[in-house]
Amino acid sequence: MGRRNVQEELHNQNVQSLNNDYVRSNPQAKAQIKAKIAVRRRRRLAVFFILATVVIAGLVKANMVQSERLAAKEETKAAVEERLEEALHRQELLNLQIAKLEDDEYIAKLARKEFFLSEEGEIIFTIPNKSDKENKDKPEDDKE
Numbered sequence: 001m002g003r004r005n006v007q008e009e010l011h012n013q014n015v016q017s018l019n020n021d022y023v024r025s026n027p028q029a030k031a032q033i034k035a036k037i038a039v040r041r042r043r044r045l046a047v048f049f050i051l052a053t054v055v056i057a058g059l060v061k062a063n064m065v066q067s068e069r070l071a072a073k074e075e076t077k078a079a080v081e082e083r084l085e086e087a088l089h090r091q092e093l094l095n096l097q098i099a100k101l102e103d104d105e106y107i108a109k110l111a112r113k114e115f116f117l118s119e120e121g122e123i124i125f126t127i128p129n130k131s132d133k134e135n136k137d138k139p140e141d142d143k144e
Contacts, residue, residue, distance in 0.1 A: 112124070
């Protein structure tokens with residue numbers, strides 16, 4: 001591009017245009033000028049469309065990246081909300097257990113059940129669990 005401009009400047013310095021009626025009314029010269037203007041207009045439009053395409057592509061890419069980030073954050077949010085639900089449920093159960101442990105009757109019942117404590121005249125019977133039965137039914141060789 002630079003070389004062409006230099007050549008045009010040299011041409012303009014060395015060549016003097018005629019300024020008469022024929023040259024002013026020459027349809028070929030007018031057509032050439034219109035063609036040059038049309039070429040320049042097409043080039044400007046091409047540059048504009050290329051720039052517009054680059055900008056739109058950048059915006060689409062940014063939108064896709066943000067969508068991916070949003071999806072990842074929504075997944076994280078769902079997982080955290082699930083953990084929160086579990087923690088709240090566990091807290092509710094612990095609060096209920098605390099309330100029960102404040103009751104003396106519940107503590108006495110729990111002591112009888114867990115530690116086989118009894119009141120005077122009570123007899124405690126234990127019922128084996130299913131897992132205890134299975135362990136007794138199996139021979140000693142299978143436990144290894």
